[in-house]
Amino acid sequence: MNDTFLKACRGEATDYTPIWMMRQAGRYLPQYREVRGSITFLELCKTPELCVEVTLQPVDYLGVDAAILFSDILIPMEAMGLELVFHDGRGPIFPQTVRDQAAVDRLLVPDPEEATGFVLETIRLLRRELKVPLIGFAGAPFTCATYLIEGGSSKAFWETKKMMFTAPKLFHALMDKISRCTTAYLLAQARAGAHALQLFDSWAGILAPRDFAEFAFPYAQRIIAELQQQTELPIIYFANNGATLLEQAAATGADVIGIDWRINIGEAIERIGPRAIQGNIDPAALLLPEAQLRDRIGDLLAGARRARGHIFNLGHGIHQFTPPEQARLAVEIVHQLSRR
Numbered sequence: 001m002n003d004t005f006l007k008a009c010r011g012e013a014t015d016y017t018p019i020w021m022m023r024q025a026g027r028y029l030p031q032y033r034e035v036r037g038s039i040t041f042l043e044l045c046k047t048p049e050l051c052v053e054v055t056l057q058p059v060d061y062l063g064v065d066a067a068i069l070f071s072d073i074l075i076p077m078e079a080m081g082l083e084l085v086f087h088d089g090r091g092p093i094f095p096q097t098v099r100d101q102a103a104v105d106r107l108l109v110p111d112p113e114e115a116t117g118f119v120l121e122t123i124r125l126l127r128r129e130l131k132v133p134l135i136g137f138a139g140a141p142f143t144c145a146t147y148l149i150e151g152g153s154s155k156a157f158w159e160t161k162k163m164m165f166t167a168p169k170l171f172h173a174l175m176d177k178i179s180r181c182t183t184a185y186l187l188a189q190a191r192a193g194a195h196a197l198q199l200f201d202s203w204a205g206i207l208a209p210r211d212f213a214e215f216a217f218p219y220a221q222r223i224i225a226e227l228q229q230q231t232e233l234p235i236i237y238f239a240n241n242g243a244t245l246l247e248q249a250a251a252t253g254a255d256v257i258g259i260d261w262r263i264n265i266g267e268a269i270e271r272i273g274p275r276a277i278q279g280n281i282d283p284a285a286l287l288l289p290e291a292q293l294r295d296r297i298g299d300l301l302a303g304a305r306r307a308r309g310h311i312f313n314l315g316h317g318i319h320q321f322t323p324p325e326q327a328r329l330a331v332e333i334v335h336q337l338s339r340r
């Protein structure tokens with residue numbers, strides 16, 4: 001087993017800098033589109049054998065140092081009793097939004113094995129095949145809450161902020177319920193065999209620092225603390241667009257802090273202190289010609305020299321129209337340039 005990724009998460013010395021890419025399984029890969037061709041996204045998510053196949057695709061093709069479970073952050077939200085639909089090209093939709101106390105009360109706190117057994121089965125199957133560590137994941141409560149309140153993706157997050165500012169008790173009740181589900185869900189992934197766990201806070205960056213502190217931070221921190229009490233797995237916390245929130249991200253207690261590309265990694269390292277860091281090349285920079293890509297990766301590796309553990313990654317998910325061979329080239333360059 002290649003444990004370079006796990007060593008970096010723990011801040012131990014490694015022979016080279018490990019790399020994986022957020023959303024590394026997906027539509028930019030023709031082999032993914034082929035599997036996905038005949039079924040819907042949700043059917044794919046609920047068929048463990050196929051989830052195993054698409055989880056392994058980028059590991060085999062790109063040569064990355066970690067696998068990430070193929071699923072979606074909204075799967076455990078559906079398991080709370082909400083209808084979830086994915087329309088091609090339009091993203092996820094929750095037709096029944098959660099905007100009042102009755103809707104919050106109706107949400108279930110399900111047993112992960114009963115409600116999301118297909119996810120745990122995928123992890124068990126993957127454990128037998130993988131030669132690199134497996135990352136399990138969930139959405140952070142704030143990011144999940146935005147989908148339930150807005151009923152899907154959003155630009156202004158008006159309904160979410162309206163609830164925060166006009167019905168804070170209701171908002172906290174929703175966050176509390178999502179958090180309880182998320183802790184149970186991630187613990188189940190740990191028990192099924194995940195080697196590390198990542199919390200994706202994709203929309204944290206829409207909040208003012210003080211609102212993040214009041215409405216989002218306590219829940220991420222609590223989940224991380226509970227996981228650390230009950231498992232030994234490294235926990236990664238990634239707040240997208242979170243340069244203004246770095247100190248708070250570090251205060252969640254996560255073992256690894258993920259950063260997006262809008263901040264220099266050296267500055268981020270200064271601000272989070274002695275803990276591992278993950279990131280942070282602009283996903284679009286994968287389009288650069290080889291010499292410039294090499295240059296940029298070299299700069300990033302140099303900037304991360306003082307990190308107590310660096311896991312190379314993109315600053316957000318890989319874009320759907322990325323040429324796969326460019327992603328593969330980036331992995332090769334990271335391995336080459338960082339080898340000691």
Ligand SMILES: Cc1c2[nH]c(c1CCC(=O)O)Cc1[nH]c(c(CCC(=O)O)c1C)Cc1[nH]c(c(CCC(=O)O)c1C)Cc1[nH]c(c(C)c1CCC(=O)O)C2
Nearest residue numbers: 022023024025026041068069070071072073091200202317
């Ligand atoms: C916000 C969010 C979601 N899902 C996720 C996030 C957090 C990360 C981020 O900020 O990007 C996380 C996620 N979604 C998916 C994974 C799989 C594992 C991996 O990283 O390779 C992971 C880790 C598969 C997916 N999740 C989705 C796809 C595309 C579905 C398809 O095949 O049509 C995949 C491969 C769909 C999805 N799922 C979500 C949206 C908004 C969409 C539609 C937009 C899009 O199509 O990219 C919600």
